[in-house]
Amino acid sequence: MTEHENVAAPPAVVPAEPLLRSQRARRILARVPEWAVLVVVLGALIAFFSARSPYFFQTDNFINILIASAVVGIIACPTTMLLIAGQFDLSVGAGVALVTAMFATSFVGGDGAFLSVLLGLAVGVGIGALNGFLVTVVGVNALITTIGTLGAMRAFAYIRTDGQAIGFEGFTTLGIDRPFLNIPWMVWIFVLIVLITGFVMKQTTYGRALYAIGANPTAARLAGIRTRYVIFIGFVISGLAVGLTGLLVASQTGQGSGNAAIGLEFQAVTAVILGGASLAGGRGSIIGTILGVLVIGVINNGLVLLNVVSFWQDVVRNLLLIAAVAIDQLRLRLARE
C-alpha cells in the first residue's frame, strides 16, 4: 500500500482562481518567451534614467553602455550554455586575470603581438579543458571544481606578475580602436559572440544536447547523448571565451594584472539568471541573457549619471542576483502547479 503514503493533506489555502480562464489566452501567453518581461523592464529603466538625467539618452552614452557590457556579455554567453546544461563555471574572472597576466608578460618580454595573443587564447582554452576534465572525467562537482580553479588561477596571475600591474603600449586594436560607426572592436566581437552562441543554442544538435542534459542528465544519457563529451566541450568553449575576454581586457586597460575582472563570474551569473536560465537546468536562452546583461549595464550607467556612490551599484547588482534567483524559484513553483 505504499502508493498511499504520498497522499497529501488537503491544501490549507484555497487555490486562487486561474488568472486566465480562456484556454486560448493561456496558449498565446505560453508562447510569449520568458524574456519578454525583460524588454519591458529595459524600456522602463531607459525611460526612467532618460527623465532623470539629460546625459542618458545620447548615442555616445549608449555606446558607453555597450562597451561596459561587452566583457560581461561575452562571458555570459558560454555561462548561459553551461547553466542550461546544469553546469557552472565560476573560474571565468580569475581565468581572465591570468590571461591578461600571461599576455602582458609575454608581450612586454618581446614575444610579439601574434604569439602573445595565441598564448592568451591557449591559456583560456587550457583552463576550460582542465575544468572540463575535472568535472567530466574525474567527476568533481562543477561548482567545487571551478571555485578551486578560480583561486588557483588568480594566484597564478599574481605570481606571474609579481603582484604588479604589467603595463604595455601598442596593443589597442581589440579594446580601444573604433573601426566603424564609432563603435569599438570589443562591442563588435560581443555582437558576433552573441550571434554565434545564439545560433548554436537554437539551431544545432549541440545546443539541443545541452538543453537535454540540463533537463535530465540520466534521461539524456539513456537517449544516446554522450553527456560527458558535451559538457567537456562546454567548458572548453567557456575557456575560449575567457581567453578572448582576457585579451580584450588587456587591450582596453593596457596592462596585465592579477586584479583584473574581479567578480566577473557573479556579474555573468546574475545576467544569465536574470535572463531566464534556470538554476535547475534545461531552460534559458542567449537572447534572455543579453537582455539581462543590458539591464545591468543600464542600471550601472544610470546610477553613475545620477551620481549615486559606486558602492550602491554593488548593492543593487547583488540584490538583483537574489531577485533573479527568487524569480527563478517562483517560476519553477508555478510550472509545477
Add this chain to the structure above:
Amino acid sequence: MSALLQARGVRKSFGGVEVLHGVDLDAAAGSVLALLGENGAGKSTLVKILAGDYTADAGEFVIDGLQYDHLNPITTRAAGIRMIHQEFQDAPTLTVGENISLGRLPTRRGVVHWREVRTRAERVLGQMGVDLDPDAPVGSLRIGERQIVEIARALSDEARVLILDEPTAALSQQEVDRLFEFLDRLRSQGAAIIYITHRLDEVHAISDRVQVLRDGSVAALGQTKEFDRRTLVQAMIGRSAGEVSRPARRSWQLGEKPVLELRNAGVERAFADVSLKVFPGEVVALYGQLGSGSAEVAEAVFGLRSLDAGEVRVDGKPAPARGPATSIGRGVGFVPADRKGEGILGVRPVAENVAAPSWRRLARFKVLVSRRSEAAAYRRWHDALSIRSRNDPLQAIATLSGGNQQKVVLARWLERGSPLLVMNEPTRGVDVGARAELYRSMRDLARQGIGMLVATSDYEEVVQVADRAVVMARGRAVAELDGGEITTQRLLTEAGG
C-alpha cells in the same frame, strides 16, 4: 494460543478511499505469521499501523493484555514491537555498532560510551551467530548483511513482536537461509513474528500460520499446513483472476533470426545463466519480483551493465556493453522504469523528447536541427500512438499524464527506428485506461516487426501483453511460458517456486 498482539476491526482510509475494511490480526508468542497479498491488498498499511507509523481510523489493539484505542510510535516501542522496513532505514556512513545502537547510544557522563557500543553489537551479533565487524561502516556491507544489521538493531532493542516487510526481496538464497535460522531461533525464544512476503515457498519454509489479505479484507486465515501453493494463490487473486484477458492471437509471422539473444548471460550479484531469444514481431516478458534479476537483465541488454558471463547478441552480432549511445546505434531502444527520473526531459517540449536520439538524422549536415523537423517527427507518432496532448509540439512533456509521457518515450524509439525495444516496468504509475492503450500500442508495434523485451513485476501485465514469458526468481530464469500457458496462476506459482 496466547496472542501477544491482537488487532480487531482495523480500518484505514487514504484520501477518502478505504484500504482496510475492518481487519483482524493475531500474532502469537513463539510463532511466525505469514502475511500475504497482492500489491495494494493492504499488507504494508496494516503492519505500519501495528508499528505505530500510521494511525488507524478505527480498531482496537491488545498488546500483552493491555488494551489500546490507537497505537503510536512511543507505545509500540515501549511494548517491544519492532519493524524491519522494505527499504533500509540505516545510516550507511555509520558503523555496524552505531547502527545497532542508533537512537539510543549508551553514554557515560554525557559522552558516548564507545566500548559499550561495541560490546552491545558483539553480544547481539554473537546471539545471532554472525561474524560482522562492529567497526565496519554499514554502507560497505552486502545487502544481506545490512539486512542482518537491521534485524540486530531490532533484537538488541528487545523486540517481542518483530515485523518484517518483504525482507528477502534483495537477498541471495544463502542469505535467506541464514535469515530463516535467526527467525527460527527468535521464535523458540518466544518472539511473535509477522512476516510479509511475495514468495510462496517461504511461507511453508518459515511460517506456522498464514493470513491472506485481498482488497483490504482478510481472504484466508489458518494453519500454514492447511494450505498449498494453489489455494494460497487462489486466495490472493480471488475473482480478479479471470478479468485479465490475453491479447488477440498473433496474426503475423515472426522474423526468422532473433533480434536479441542471451546466451548463459550473468552479472554478478544480479542474475546468472539467463538464456533467451526475442524474435522480430514478438513481445517477450521477463517476469519477476523486485530483486529477481529481471530489471537487471533488461539493463544489461541495453548495455548499462557489463556481463560477467555469457553473451548478448543483437541482430546476430555480439553486443558487449559500451554504454547507451553505442547500444542505440546497434538498434536497441530503452524505456526505463523511473519515467520521471530517467525517461523524460521534463521541462523540454514533447517534440524534442521524441527527436532526441534522432537529432543527427533529422539535422541538416548532421548539425542543424530545426523546430520544423522535430515537430514533424512528433506528428508522425502523435496519432499512431494516440498521444493525448494539446497537439502542440512545444508543450513541455512534464505537463502530460504518465501514460501519455510513456507514449512519447515509445515514440522516441519508433522515430529512431529501433528494431528492438527493451522496457523496464513500462506501465508503472500509469492508470488502468492508459495501460490498456499502451498494451494495444505495444501489440501494434509487434505487428510491424519490432521485437520487445519487457521486464516487469506486474503479472497482469505479462498476461495482457506477452507472447512468451520468462519467469525469474533469485537471479535465475526458472520457467518459460508460451502463449496460452501464460496465466496469473502459472506466473505466480512459477515465480514463487
